[in-house]
Amino acid sequence: MSTEQQNVPAFDLIGKRYDESFVERDVQLAEGAWLIRQLPPGARVLDLGCGSGLPTAKQLLDAGVEVVGVDESQVMLQLAEQQAPGGRYLHQDLRDVDELGEFDAVVAFFALLMLPRADIPPLLERIRARLRGPKLLLISMVHGDFDLFPIVFLGAPTGVSAYPPATLRQVVTDAGYEVLDLQEIEAEAEPGRIEVQIYLRARALD
Template identity: 85%
Template sequence: MTSESTVPAFDLIGKRYDESFVERDVQLAEGAWLIQQLPPGARVLDLGCGSGLPSAKQLLDAGVEVVGTDESAVMIELARQQAPGGRYLHQDLRDFDDLGEFDAMVAFFALLMLPRMDIPELLAKCRTRLRGPKLLLLSMVHGDFDFFPVSFLGAQTNVSAYPPEKLREVVTDAGYDVLDLREVEAEAEPGRIEVQIYLRAKARD
């Protein structure tokens, strides 16, 4: 029998993520900005797409082709239900070698699920799969720790975080020009406020 410690945290969280995630205004605003930058017929990879809400659905509603990946089978099934029309794959977000090229990639609160040592390599890999506007949107939680154990909505997991200027440095060193970086306070779950970082970047040629 599989123990909870070996089950992806978001398999355990499931639908409660959408029910408990209180503030998503900034994430939606970032998605709206991205849609304005994309050419007709654009293709976007949503790394750590979760339940498909809000980003995959927002992009699909705008006529964008969306491929979403997530390590949680439960979240992938939710995405298929809640954001129909996308292609959703149950796999590690670092594994997208066979998915082709994309005009943009988004990773909203996804990279924080990785050890810090894996993040620069993943960002560099993303850059090699970008075409056209070559845009990257990502969000992280403000902090300074590496794969630290936390409890989120009652599930145990490990997360990494950077201070804003360190995150800018990591993204720049991976081959991107940072277009915008913002810190916002948001209620991540009922009664808990956290500082979040939203970053826009363009891959260098």
Template identity: 75%
Template sequence: MSQNPAFDQIGKQYDESFVERDEQIAEGAWLISQLTPPARVLDLGVGSGLPTARQLLDAGVEVVGVDESAVMLSLAERQAPGGRYLHRDLRDIADLGEFDAAVAFFSFIMLPRRDITPLLSQLRGQLRGPKLLQIAMVLGDFDELPIVFMGAPTAVTAYPPDELAHVVERAGFEVLDLREVEAEAERNRLEVQIYLRAKGT
């Protein structure tokens, strides 16, 4: 299993750091509006369970959350009870069955580009019904760039919006919406985030 020591170290600080999550909450609300419970959603990089897993669970949606950080999963179990939370590599999903939708909010950032396209193709094969996909990334153009995030060293990946759309389309999806928003990700640090909605073809 690929480990994520950065998020084991960051833990609860992750939730406390976020100043603006309005856009992610709006994305969760849109997804709920597209689903008919008991729908099944895969939350890739579920983290602490906030806000998305809890939002979906509160709406009667079944959530399977995958994360590489045991510390974050422990938080998810407390903060978003009722989900099925799995400590495993984000790329290890083949045995999880079918889903009506998959969400990856700021989790693909932690993967190298070479692994994102195969993962998207795998996801496409496991989607049923509405076959919805939502991705949030940070705007950029780099692959496994070493950074320090909240005091923890890690490496991050980002795409320009058009390139992200092409990657998603090549994996068998139709892009429904692609937006850039500016958000205060940490106190006094603004970043541009990309939110993408897609549907399996």
């Protein structure tokens, strides 16, 4: 890989191959369907790390939910505009949530794992301050115990952070949430590679 490629965000390099190679998304779709059932009419949801808009932003928009999507990859946001039209998509750091207004829910599917572990608890606290109404948080991560561990995903170098399930539950609880559900799922994340994924539902406490 060239020096120029190493300086490009991983998901700018991955682009549409992410959707083409992501094999199993049944659980993510089921989590989105659960969220839709909890939301009031006119709900507003922040899709943090929205990527290409598939499947979650499109799923929410199709249900009549107002969606703000944030991602650090301009290439992925361009795909989101095409594949999940109608959302408001912002190219910015995932940690910059303070100026985005209030939301009934925040979803972060495989987004927080792109951050250093030291940045995740304060971000969860800032998200809590932005929640109203049902105050729901849905996140997914991979099972593990590492901090920006270097990997190659779909041919692009990146770093990934992970927690064991009990630690993730404690991190979310300590940030001011009640954990409603936590699932561990084996899924094919890219062709030929199985990983254990963690899906967590939580509600912000007053």
